Amino acid sequence: MAEIINGRELAKQVNQNTSLRIAKLAQRGVQPGIADILVGNDPASRIYSRTKRRKAEQMGIKFMIAQFPESATEQELMRTIEQFNKDETINAILVQAPLPDHLDQVHLINAIDPQKDVDGFHPINVGKLYNKQPGNYPVAxxxxxxxxxxxxxxxxxxxxxxxxxxxxxxxxxxxxxxxxxxxxxxxxxxxxxxxxxxxxxxxxxxxxxxxxxxxxxxxxxxxxxxxxxxxxxxxxxxxxxxxxxxxxxxxxxxxxxxxxxxxxPMTVASMLAQSVDLTEWKINGEE
CATH class of the missing domain: 3.40.50.720 (NAD(P)-binding Rossmann-like Domain)
Known part of the structure; x- marks a missing residue:
């Protein structure tokens, strides 16, 4: 009989460690910030975004949900991504899937600053992982x-x-x-x-x-x-x-x-931990 891997318990341990790192950043006057771009009314996506925000805010992370209707254009989303790329209070950006069919997810992901790509999907970060390059970069x-x-x-x-x-x-x-x-x-x-x-x-x-x-x-x-x-x-x-x-x-x-x-639970815990990674790399000049 197999031993059952307890993802919830392990996620709690990861979150505890992340919370300690957030507290140390707060002592330096820094708060990690996440921007979640949500399009449409997919029930699972809305629940997932709310869950991430609740957990992030409990841990001391700023969490913004930029919500758009199903009819949102790619140009609107690209403008929002560019704003978050320039926003110094935002360290991590993600685009919530699934997207409506008329939107190009790859195009949107490629517009995210690779140093704010908390999901690790940008081709620059994917390439670094594939080539096993040294240094700091996010992974999925x-x-x-x-x-x-x-x-x-x-x-x-x-x-x-x-x-x-x-x-x-x-x-x-x-x-x-x-x-x-x-x-x-x-x-x-x-x-x-x-x-x-x-x-x-x-x-x-x-x-x-x-x-x-x-x-x-x-x-x-x-x-x-x-x-x-x-x-x-x-x-x-x-x-x-x-x-x-x-x-x-x-x-x-x-x-x-x-x-x-x-x-x-480990996916959410990893996203929160990686948002803190991105924040630390930025302020420590380790990007």
């Missing part, structure tokens, strides 16, 4: 949280076979780079991968971020593997479940994340 928050989880639970990475199911810029691609940089042997799979189950059964560490409820069952997992479930799916009854059949796979794995209460 969910992969950052996953790496912190594995470190906390003493999961050794060098030489391990890692299979990532999902190739998005949010999770799969940056996580692949982080794993390679940690000397793991990495395979990344997607919906076109043939014989996916045969591949996932080779994984010492299996990370699933495909957006398909319960697509991974017990027969898809190597006995003793570490299983990280990034998926968030809502059933007809309103229950949140992951991409992994938790009840079945926990009998096979050695470590497993639940949904909810696994990766999700």
């Amino acid at each position: 928050c969910t992969p950052r949280g996953i790496m912190k989880m594995l470190e906390h639970y003493d999961v050794d990475l060098p030489g391990k076979n890692v299979v990532i199911v999902g190739r998005s810029i949010l999770v799969g691609r940056p996580l692949q780079s982080l794993m390679i940089n940690a000397n793991a042997t990495v395979t990344i799979a997607g919906r076109h991968t043939k014989n996916l189950s045969a591949l996932t059964r080779t994984a010492d560490i299996l990370i699933v971020a495909a957006g398909q409820a319960k697509m991974i069952g017990a027969n898809d997992v190597k006995p003793g593997a570490v299983v990280i479930d990034v998926g968030i799916n809502r059933t007809a009854e309103g229950k949140l479940i992951g991409d992994v059949d938790f009840d079945a796979v926990k009998k096979v794995a050695s470590l497993i994340t639940p949904v909810p209460g696994g990766v999700g």
Whole structure:
């Protein structure tokens, strides 16, 4: 039976450390500031933004939500991003996904100052991560949280076979780079991968971020593997479940994340910690 990774408890520890860093910045007269650009009325996005703001403000971070109607134009959003780029009280900028179809998310992300790119999606920061460049730069928050989880639970990475199911810029691609940089042997799979189950059964560490409820069952997992479930799916009854059949796979794995209460809290904690990173790098001249 697998040990269950407690993402909520670990996120509390990360937030406590972040709060200490915020207090030290306050002694220097500095308050980290986050700007969240929210477009439309997607219920999940609105809840997520409110959750981030509540947690940020509890910890002493300034948090602004720039909210736009569904009909907002790209020019309006670009002007707002430029204003936040110039605003010295804002250290971190993010564009909340999903966006309406008429908006180009890549274009908007590319307009964010790379030194304020708290999500780590700007191509300059992605390139630095891919090339394992030295120095300070943000990385995608969910992969950052996953790496912190594995470190906390003493999961050794060098030489391990890692299979990532999902190739998005949010999770799969940056996580692949982080794993390679940690000397793991990495395979990344997607919906076109043939014989996916045969591949996932080779994984010492299996990370699933495909957006398909319960697509991974017990027969898809190597006995003793570490299983990280990034998926968030809502059933007809309103229950949140992951991409992994938790009840079945926990009998096979050695470590497993639940949904909810696994990766999700660590994503938010990582975003808040990274906003403080960006603030510290700025005032210390370490960008």
